[in-house]
Amino acid sequence: MEETNALIEQRKAKLAALRARGIDPFANKFTPSETIGEARARYAEGRPVALAGRITAHRDMGKSMFVDIKDTTGRLQVYAQKNVLGDEGFEIFKHLDLGDFIGVQGTLFTTRTGEMTVKLESFTILAKALRPPPAKWHGLADTEIRYRQRYLDLMASDEVREVFLKRSAIVREIREFLHSRGFVEVETPMMQSIPGGAAAQPFVTYHNALGCNFYLRIALELYLKRLLVGGMDRVFELGRNFRNEGISRRHNPEFTMLEAYQAYGDYETMMELTQSMICHVAQKVLGTLRIEHRDAEGKVIRTIDLTPPWRRVKYKDLICEKAGPDWFQITPAQRRERAQALGAEIGPDYEDFEVTGAVFEKLIEPTLIQPTFVTHLLKELVPLAKLSPEDRDCVEVFELCINGQEIAPAYTEQNDPLEQRERLEHQAGGEQQKLDEDFLVALEHGMPPAGGMGMGIDRLCMMLLGQESIRDVILFPQLKPKTD
Incomplete structure (x- = not known):
């Protein structure tokens, strides 16, 4: 000093x-x-x-x-x-x-x-x-300084700066691709009176002039669907979401999401859109569909091949492969016991579908390195999606997993206002104040059948740019303020 x-x-x-x-x-x-x-x-x-x-x-x-x-x-x-x-x-x-x-x-x-x-x-x-x-022009070793004083990180490392220049190019190409498909970019409120579209803990703020609480949005979904009701048939938004939850190498409280909705489409439509868009972006920005991830010494530790078509597999089939072919025939108590024996972390208040979800998230998802569309999730997991006609316990949904993490969920959107109300009420646990009545009223005016897709831009960049931590693709990740 x-x-x-x-x-x-x-x-x-x-x-x-x-x-x-x-x-x-x-x-x-x-x-x-x-x-x-x-x-x-x-x-x-x-x-x-x-x-x-x-x-x-x-x-x-x-x-x-x-x-x-x-x-x-x-x-x-x-x-x-x-x-x-x-x-x-x-x-x-x-x-x-x-x-x-x-x-x-x-x-x-x-x-x-x-x-x-x-x-x-x-x-x-x-x-x-x-x-x-910085003393070291070829990269800072102190991660605290790298994240807290990102400008020094950018000064010290051409490689770090290149990551963020490529991130900008990725976002630009996503916009170009969607515009070429006839989508219109829109902006929806970041402060909402009722946080909806996902199950997550929101950040709370207070509006002095209106005299009431508002919440930083946890998802873009419900306002974009209002636009489908209004006659905007293809819309997307690239923007920030906020979730007052944990921080890890895959989670940041403030993160960037893409959501896109297409009238007269379904989850299959969004599957094609998602695959085509990611391949387009990789080819344009990186010039290849083979993505190499390297360790600190530069040794290749995995190669992700984005060449289509990508694997499709049903959620239940993956669960049965991992947890036993009789998983959905045994009792909830037996499922809980078996999940714990397999090594899944099960909370004391987990519902039965959450026990199955923990098996997938902890034991299966991390193994899905190559692009995989996991389809037909349990209906309790996605209350805003349509039921599958071939299995009424499931919904027409996919989760795209690459590099051992979810990159993009998508579904055939629920447009039946009565069915939607019933499922949102179940999710809210009977607490009426948690229901977005304005959204439900909008559905009652009629929403066309549609497919919708959400994509975590930070996780997409991690995968495409070979980064192992979300903090390495966010210029200014959240950190606890310095006290000295």
């Missing part, structure tokens, strides 16, 4: 010295002619350029200096000479620090070692970094 404070004081002294010379870095302006990446791509010996970036390396050769500057698109070497800049200009240049931002003007050339370089003619200081950059 003392060493850091001393470095900060040295940099502040350099800033004061610059200002004493009439140079205020923070007041200067500079307009680059292009990005560094574009300069490299359009290289021509002697071509003049004006570039800007952060200094990431410098080498003092006495009467000349080399520095590296970097922007989002890449890195480029700059060659500064005393006889070009003059005594004062060269002296100022020599006192620039790692982390400072500069604008440079000069011409492109290639050094004897083959390094593409700018021969500096003039420079402008654009920002003085008062704190030194």
Whole structure:
């Protein structure tokens, strides 16, 4: 800490010295002619350029200096000479620090070692970094610093920055794909008087002017279905959901969801949409359908093959494979006993369908590495879906599992208002205040048959980008505030 404070004081002294010379870095302006990446791509010996970036390396050769500057698109070497800049200009240049931002003007050339370089003619200081950059430019080892001060993580690691640039590209391609299919992007309320569309613990806030509680949404579903009622036949929303629950490598309290609804479709329609969209995104952003996940040493630990068609298997069949072919014939008490013997964590208040759900979530889902559509879930698990005509204990639903976790659920949407009310009442346990009456009234006006799909964007990015923790695909994950 003392060493850091001393470095900060040295940099502040350099800033004061610059200002004493009439140079205020923070007041200067500079307009680059292009990005560094574009300069490299359009290289021509002697071509003049004006570039800007952060200094990431410098080498003092006495009467000349080399520095590296970097922007989002890449890195480029700059060659500064005393006889070009003059005594004062060269002296100022020599006192620039790692982390400072500069604008440079000069011409492109290639050094004897083959390094593409700018021969500096003039420079402008654009920002003085008062704190030194991370000690390790090739990645921060301290995960606490990485997540709490993500800007340092991005400065230190090209690989980390590339993950987030690719995440942006993934979201862009999802939008492009849905637009090409005729979907309309919409926005629905993040603050809701009744949190619905999922079974989750909401965050509560208070609206002073209206004098009542509101809840940060836990799902997008019920408002998007209102739009189907209103005649918008294909809609989607990409937005944040909030759940006041645990934090793990697969869960963050604030996360990004895609939900899409298509009138006159069903769960089969959404299966095709989901498979086609993920393959489109992978091909566009990554250029491949084979996704390699590597360990810290770079060794491939698994390869996910997205080549269609993807496996389809019924929920009950997977349960019976794992827990015994007689699972659905034995008593609830026997199911509970067997689930515990298999190693599933069973809460004391679990209902029978939740015991079966725990077997799937804890013992089966983590083994589904290759893309798998798990279909026909138990009706109690998805109260907003239509019953399956071939098995009235199940609903027309799929959960897409890849890389051992659920990526996207989808279903044939329930549009019978009477059946929907009955099932939501059962879910609410008879508590009327938990029912979204406005949604039920909307259904009574008539909603077309439809398919709906939700996709966890963070988990999709984890899978596509080979990341093992959700925190590595969220720029600013939730952390407990520092107390010191």
